[in-house]
Amino acid sequence: MRWLADVHVALRSGIADPEGQTIAGGLRALGHLTVDEVRAGKLLRIRFEAADAAAAEAAVSDMVRRLLANPVMEEAWWEVRSDVAAPVPERIG
Amino acid sequence: MTTPRVAVVVFPGTWSDRDFLDVADSLGWAARAVWHTETRLDAIDAVALPGGFAHGDHLRAGAIARFSPVMRAVSDFAAQGGPVIGSCNGFQILSEAGLLPGALLRNDHLEFRCAWQWLRVDAATGPFLGTMRDADLIRLPISHGEGRYYADEATLDDLEASGRVVLRYTDADGRAVAEANPNGSMRSIAGIVNERGNILGLMPHPERAADPETGGTDGLAFFRALDAWLARQPARAERRL
Numbered sequence: 598m599r600w601l602a603d604v605h606v607a608l609r610s611g612i613a614d615p616e617g618q619t620i621a622g623g624l625r626a627l628g629h630l631t632v633d634e635v636r637a638g639k640l641l642r643i644r645f646e647a648a649d650a651a652a653a654e655a656a657v658s659d660m661v662r663r664l665l666a667n668p669v670m671e672e673a674w675w676e677v678r679s680d681v682a683a684p685v686p687e688r689i690g
Numbered sequence: 691m692t693t694p695r696v697a698v699v700v701f702p703g704t705w706s707d708r709d710f711l712d713v714a715d716s717l718g719w720a721a722r723a724v725w726h727t728e729t730r731l732d733a734i735d736a737v738a739l740p741g742g743f744a745h746g747d748h749l750r751a752g753a754i755a756r757f758s759p760v761m762r763a764v765s766d767f768a769a770q771g772g773p774v775i776g777s778c779n780g781f782q783i784l785s786e787a788g789l790l791p792g793a794l795l796r797n798d799h800l801e802f803r804c805a806w807q808w809l810r811v812d813a814a815t816g817p818f819l820g821t822m823r824d825a826d827l828i829r830l831p832i833s834h835g836e837g838r839y840y841a842d843e844a845t846l847d848d849l850e851a852s853g854r855v856v857l858r859y860t861d862a863d864g865r866a867v868a869e870a871n872p873n874g875s876m877r878s879i880a881g882i883v884n885e886r887g888n889i890l891g892l893m894p895h896p897e898r899a900a901d902p903e904t905g906g907t908d909g910l911a912f913f914r915a916l917d918a919w920l921a922r923q924p925a926r927a928e929r930r931l
Contacts, residue, residue, distance in 0.1 A: 608795070612840060613874065615798050664757075667750055667786065669793040670840050 599680035600645055600653040606666045606673045607638030641665060644680055653677050694920050696721040697734045701744035701755050709897040710738045717913060726758035735920050736773040737764050739780030751836050752786035761787055773817035774889045778834055781891035790884055790891045792841030798874025802835040807872055807894055809880050810860045813853040816887040817919040818912045827864050828908040830894035832872055837893040839875035849882055857881030857892055
């Protein structure tokens with residue numbers, strides 16, 4: 598089965614996020630005066646194959662733990678769903 | 691005294707390898723560039739992980755480089771007590787590889803900062819600082835966008851208590867004040883060593899301050915210290931891999 602994981606990575610709370618602070622200032626400058634915090638991060642959209650939902654979840658957990666986030670300063674959370682929209686590769690020959 | 695043999699590791703995107711090699715040449719050392727896919731370091735006395743943008747710094751600076759085949763050999767060499775210096779991107783790689791604690795985050799002002807920087811030597815020990823003196827002030831170039839040293843408070847306290855914060859960003863009078871901190875590093879930390887003291891990570895570039903034509907020669911002290919340290923080692927051949 599094809600799966601699609603959206604992995605979000607951001608600095609752990611409590612660690613200064615100057616990019617988020619700058620964006621928050623920009624939003625306030627646009628008149629969104631109630632914005633008191635923005636935390637910036639990144640989205641990693643991963644398409645992959647796994648036998649079932651449990652295997653897909655385990656695979657993503659392993660990816661995050663071993664590469665995608667550095668636990669010294671980052672936290673990560675993710676959603677895994679069936680990748681029904683993925684194009685089916687055509688077989689040639 | 692024999693000629694120091696230094697492996698200068700080159701990843702795709704490394705750019706300070708030539709600086710290390712040039713300094714080694716000028717000192718008459720036997721330095722060799724080692725491509726990141728090599729799995730052996732052979733007979734060497736020290737390893738340098740230079741600055742740059744290994745693997746494009748994608749995901750996080752140093753995150754991909756730590757999986758390069760050469761890093762296993764570097765780790766084995768370090769585990770035997772071999773001296774390893776990582777400057778700038780090399781520091782980021784060492785921290786991502788878990789060879790040094792903490793992490794290097796984006797500069798607090800979000801700018802890439804390229805400037806000369808005063809530093810205070812806070813622990814003049816080990817293979818790269820052993821010939822300096824505590825409280826020495828040196829001036830080295832910095833050139834980075836992600837040099838904000840971060841570690842949790844317990845790790846920072848442990849580093850300080852064990853004398854492993856070896857370099858701090860200061861002003862010209864040696865004061866580690868906020869205005870002299872070029873990137874927002876916690877406790878103005880510019881360089882640290884591992885528990886054993888043989889691995890040094892620092893954001894400044896000693897290899898770019900070894901020729902008067904580049905504006906300063908304070909970086910030569912790190913090379914002289916290594917030379918002196920190696921000369922004191924009784925059994926260099928035993929560290930061959």
